[in-house]
Amino acid sequence: MPLKKSPLAPAAFPSFPEIAGVRFACGNSGMRYKSRDDVMLAEFAPGTTVAGVFTKNSMPGAPVDWDRKILSNGTARGLVVNAGIANVFTGTAGVRTVEETAAAAARLLSSTPEQIYIASTGVIGDPVPTEKITGLLPRLAETLSADGGETAANCILTTDTFAKGAVGTARIGETEVTIAGFAKGSGMIAPDMATMLAFLFTDAAIPANALQSLLSETNEKTFNCVTVDSDTSTSDSVLLFATGQADNDLPESYDDVVLHDFKRALKDVMTNLAQQVARDGEGASKFITVTVTGAESDASAKTIALAIANSPLVKxxxxxxxxxxxxxxxxxGKSGEKADRDRMSLKIGGVLIAENGGRASSYREEDVTPYMKGREIEIEVDVAVGSGSAFAWTCDLTHGYIDINADYRS
Amino acid sequence: MPLKKSPLAPAAFPSFPEIAGVRFACGNSGMRYKSRDDVMLAEFAPGTTVAGVFTKNSMPGAPVDWDRKILSNGTARGLVVNAGIANVFTGTAGVRTVEETAAAAARLLSSTPEQIYIASTGVIGDPVPTEKITGLLPRLAETLSADGGETAANCILTTDTFAKGAVGTARIGETEVTIAGFAKGSGMIAPDMATMLAFLFTDAAIPANALQSLLSETNEKTFNCVTVDSDTSTSDSVLLFATGQADNDLPESYDDVVLHDFKRALKDVMTNLAQQVARDGEGASKFITVTVTGAESDASAKTIALAIANSPLVKxxxxxxxxxxxxxxxxxGKSGEKADRDRMSLKIGGVLIAENGGRASSYREEDVTPYMKGREIEIEVDVAVGSGSAFAWTCDLTHGYIDINADYRS
Known part of the structure; x- marks a missing residue:
C-alpha cells in the first residue's frame, strides 16, 4: 500500500540526537510488512524513570493493559514496539504474547519483565505470531545503537506517510538536558488519547511521580487536542522515559521551579509531534486549528472544539x-454545550463571518476564498456565554481517507 | 449537481393516497434550484390536530423556533416548506421571513398565522429572499390538489437521490384510517433528530395531546435510530397532521386501546421512512443495521449502537x-459505555466472529466475505453486562459522501 507523503509533512525529519542512556534497534518480523522494519527494541540505562498515559477506550489491547500494570514500578529498562498487528481483542493468547515478549526482552537486557514496556498497533483481532517478535529480539539486542532514533521512528509506522520526530532542549538548574521523541498515527485518532503511539526520551533525571505529572498535564494540551476521525484507538499510548544520565540536580517534585524550563520544552516537543499526527491524518490535505472562546468552561470549550473538528461536514x-x-x-449546536446563538461569532482565517445570530454585514465570501485554498485553516468561534477556551487540531476529510480505510487490510 | 439514484432505493415511490382534508401544491421560487419545484404548500381542513418533534441542535433554524412556539395551539391549517436555503443562523431577518410566510399563507387559507407550520432545509447562514416564497404562494393556493402527495415529496428534496414515501392503514374502532407520509434528508443526519424533515398525514381524528404522545414515542424507535454522518441538523422536524375527516370514534387519550392498531401502523410508516433516509445517505452503497444487546440499559445500548454506526472506520x-x-x-470501546471485553460477542450477517475476548475459534473470514458484498449488512453485538438493547440504522461511508459534501455549494 504505497501512500503518497502528506502535503502537510514537515520538510524533513529533525536531526535526532543521541540521548545518553537510550539505544535502539529495529528489524523485520515478516508478520505483516515484508520489506521494511516493523519491530523496534529500545534499551534504557539502569535507573531510568518512566511515565505513561493511555487510551480511555474500554477495549484496550493487551500491551496497554500490561503497561498500565507495570507503570507503578516507575522504572524502565526496555521498550518493544511492533507495527502491523495491534494485539487487541486477542484474549488470553494476547496476554501471553505480551508476557513472553517482556520476558524475552528482559533476559536480553538483564532486566525484570516488569521493566519492559510493550506497544503494538495495526489490525485489531488478528492473533500475534509471538515467536516472530521474540525470535527477532536476540539479533536486535546485538545491534542496539544510540544513533538509531530516526530508524526507530520509521519502524513503528503503519498507515503514516512520514515519520514524526521532534527535539528540544531545556535547562534544569545549571544542566542542559535534551528531550527527543517520535510518534506514529494517522487514523483511528481521537482524544483520549489523540495519538496512537508516542515515545519521548530525555537524559534528564526526574523522579517517576514528578515525570508522570509532567506528562499527564502536558498531554491534555497536546495529544489530547488532536482528532482525525473521532475514532478512539484501543492502543493509544504515550510513554516518557528519563534516563537520568544528564546528572542534573534532582527536582524535589513536579512543582519544583527547577522544572519550569523543562515543562516548556516538553510542551514544545509534544505540541510538535501532536500537530504532525494531525498533519498526517489519513488523506489530509489541510491542517485545521479550531479555537473556541467564550464557553462556559474550558471543558465545554473543548467539547465544542472537538464537535467542530470531528464534523464530517465541516471537514x-x-x-x-x-x-x-x-x-x-x-x-x-450539536455539541450539546451552552452557546448563545444570537450573540456568538465566527471567524475563518481571521475574517469575521458571523455575529449576532447572522452573517456579518461586512462579510464577503471572496474575502476568504483565497484563504480556503491554503494548507492551514484557522477557525475561531466565540460562543459568548463565559470565559472558557480550548483548541483542537485536525485535518480535512478527503477521498484519501476513504481510499485508505476501505481497503486497509487487503 | 445530478446525483445518481442510491442503489438502496426502493423499487418505486408508493402509490400515495388522497388523505381527506389534505391538499398540496408545489412551485419553483427560483431562489436556488432553477429547474424544479422547491416550495410546497399544504392545506389542512379546519379542525386538523398536529404533533411535532424537532432537532435538539442548540442552533435551530427560525422555522424550528416558530413551529415549536405554535405547537401548543394543537391545530394546523397549513404547511409551507422550501428547499435550498435553510433559514438557519439568519438572525432577525430569518424570523421576519417565517412571520411573513406564515402571515401570507394564513391570508390565503383563511387561517391565523399561528396555524401555519414552516420548514426549510438547505444551506445554513444564507439570507432567504422572502418575497420569492410569499410571491409564489397565491398561485400555489389556487392549484391545491388532494392528489399532489408524490409531487410534494419530490419538491422538498435537496441532496436526496429519491423521494421517500410510505403509506399504511389502521383501524380505530370500526373505522379504517389512512396514514401517509414523506421525508427528505440524506446528509447532516444524526439523532436527535435523525431525519431532516418528515411530514405525516392521516384522516384519523385524534386529539392533539394524544397525537403528540404517539409521535414522540414512535419517533424514538424510528427516526431517532437513523444516523448518516453524526452531524445533527439545525432544521430537523417531524410533523404529524390528523384531519379528523375519517370521523372515527375520538380516542380519549394516548392510552386508549382503540389506538392500538394506529400505533402499529404509524410505527410501520415511520420505520419505512426512517430506513429510506439511511438508504439515501449521501454516497450510500450499503444499508447497515446495528443491533446491540446485553447492555446496562436501553439508553446505554443506543449509545453503543450509535458509536458503531457513526464510526468512520467501521463505515x-x-x-x-x-x-x-x-x-x-x-x-x-470508544462509546464510554459499560461492556465486558472478555465476555462480549460479535456477529456479522449472523456469523459468530468474536466471543470471550477474542476471535471465535469457529470463525473463518471466507464465511462472511460473500455477505460483505451484499447491499444489506447486519452487525450484532452483545456486550454481556445486562439486558438493555437498541438498534441503529446507517449506511457506509464512500467516495460519494466526499464528492457531495466537498462540493455542496458550488
Whole structure:
C-alpha cells in the first residue's frame, strides 16, 4: 500500500540526537510488512524513570493493559514496539504474547519483565505470531545503537506517510538536558488519547511521580487536542522515559521551579509531534486549528472544539475549499454545550463571518476564498456565554481517507 | 449537481393516497434550484390536530423556533416548506421571513398565522429572499390538489437521490384510517433528530395531546435510530397532521386501546421512512443495521449502537466490503459505555466472529466475505453486562459522501 507523503509533512525529519542512556534497534518480523522494519527494541540505562498515559477506550489491547500494570514500578529498562498487528481483542493468547515478549526482552537486557514496556498497533483481532517478535529480539539486542532514533521512528509506522520526530532542549538548574521523541498515527485518532503511539526520551533525571505529572498535564494540551476521525484507538499510548544520565540536580517534585524550563520544552516537543499526527491524518490535505472562546468552561470549550473538528461536514467542506461556515454553526449546536446563538461569532482565517445570530454585514465570501485554498485553516468561534477556551487540531476529510480505510487490510 | 439514484432505493415511490382534508401544491421560487419545484404548500381542513418533534441542535433554524412556539395551539391549517436555503443562523431577518410566510399563507387559507407550520432545509447562514416564497404562494393556493402527495415529496428534496414515501392503514374502532407520509434528508443526519424533515398525514381524528404522545414515542424507535454522518441538523422536524375527516370514534387519550392498531401502523410508516433516509445517505452503497444487546440499559445500548454506526472506520470498512470487525470492537470501546471485553460477542450477517475476548475459534473470514458484498449488512453485538438493547440504522461511508459534501455549494 504505497501512500503518497502528506502535503502537510514537515520538510524533513529533525536531526535526532543521541540521548545518553537510550539505544535502539529495529528489524523485520515478516508478520505483516515484508520489506521494511516493523519491530523496534529500545534499551534504557539502569535507573531510568518512566511515565505513561493511555487510551480511555474500554477495549484496550493487551500491551496497554500490561503497561498500565507495570507503570507503578516507575522504572524502565526496555521498550518493544511492533507495527502491523495491534494485539487487541486477542484474549488470553494476547496476554501471553505480551508476557513472553517482556520476558524475552528482559533476559536480553538483564532486566525484570516488569521493566519492559510493550506497544503494538495495526489490525485489531488478528492473533500475534509471538515467536516472530521474540525470535527477532536476540539479533536486535546485538545491534542496539544510540544513533538509531530516526530508524526507530520509521519502524513503528503503519498507515503514516512520514515519520514524526521532534527535539528540544531545556535547562534544569545549571544542566542542559535534551528531550527527543517520535510518534506514529494517522487514523483511528481521537482524544483520549489523540495519538496512537508516542515515545519521548530525555537524559534528564526526574523522579517517576514528578515525570508522570509532567506528562499527564502536558498531554491534555497536546495529544489530547488532536482528532482525525473521532475514532478512539484501543492502543493509544504515550510513554516518557528519563534516563537520568544528564546528572542534573534532582527536582524535589513536579512543582519544583527547577522544572519550569523543562515543562516548556516538553510542551514544545509534544505540541510538535501532536500537530504532525494531525498533519498526517489519513488523506489530509489541510491542517485545521479550531479555537473556541467564550464557553462556559474550558471543558465545554473543548467539547465544542472537538464537535467542530470531528464534523464530517465541516471537514469535507474544507477539503472542498468551501467556506461553508453554516456547518461550523451546526457543529457548535450539536455539541450539546451552552452557546448563545444570537450573540456568538465566527471567524475563518481571521475574517469575521458571523455575529449576532447572522452573517456579518461586512462579510464577503471572496474575502476568504483565497484563504480556503491554503494548507492551514484557522477557525475561531466565540460562543459568548463565559470565559472558557480550548483548541483542537485536525485535518480535512478527503477521498484519501476513504481510499485508505476501505481497503486497509487487503 | 445530478446525483445518481442510491442503489438502496426502493423499487418505486408508493402509490400515495388522497388523505381527506389534505391538499398540496408545489412551485419553483427560483431562489436556488432553477429547474424544479422547491416550495410546497399544504392545506389542512379546519379542525386538523398536529404533533411535532424537532432537532435538539442548540442552533435551530427560525422555522424550528416558530413551529415549536405554535405547537401548543394543537391545530394546523397549513404547511409551507422550501428547499435550498435553510433559514438557519439568519438572525432577525430569518424570523421576519417565517412571520411573513406564515402571515401570507394564513391570508390565503383563511387561517391565523399561528396555524401555519414552516420548514426549510438547505444551506445554513444564507439570507432567504422572502418575497420569492410569499410571491409564489397565491398561485400555489389556487392549484391545491388532494392528489399532489408524490409531487410534494419530490419538491422538498435537496441532496436526496429519491423521494421517500410510505403509506399504511389502521383501524380505530370500526373505522379504517389512512396514514401517509414523506421525508427528505440524506446528509447532516444524526439523532436527535435523525431525519431532516418528515411530514405525516392521516384522516384519523385524534386529539392533539394524544397525537403528540404517539409521535414522540414512535419517533424514538424510528427516526431517532437513523444516523448518516453524526452531524445533527439545525432544521430537523417531524410533523404529524390528523384531519379528523375519517370521523372515527375520538380516542380519549394516548392510552386508549382503540389506538392500538394506529400505533402499529404509524410505527410501520415511520420505520419505512426512517430506513429510506439511511438508504439515501449521501454516497450510500450499503444499508447497515446495528443491533446491540446485553447492555446496562436501553439508553446505554443506543449509545453503543450509535458509536458503531457513526464510526468512520467501521463505515469505510463496510464500503470496502471488508469484514474488519476489530473496528466494531474499537467503536464499542470508544462509546464510554459499560461492556465486558472478555465476555462480549460479535456477529456479522449472523456469523459468530468474536466471543470471550477474542476471535471465535469457529470463525473463518471466507464465511462472511460473500455477505460483505451484499447491499444489506447486519452487525450484532452483545456486550454481556445486562439486558438493555437498541438498534441503529446507517449506511457506509464512500467516495460519494466526499464528492457531495466537498462540493455542496458550488
Amino acid at each position: 469535507t467542506a474544507i477539503a472542498g475549499e468551501d467556506a461553508n461556515w453554516g456547518r461550523v454553526i451546526m457543529a457548535v | 469505510t470498512a463496510i464500503a470496502g466490503e471488508d469484514a474488519n470487525w476489530g473496528r466494531v470492537i474499537m467503536a464499542v
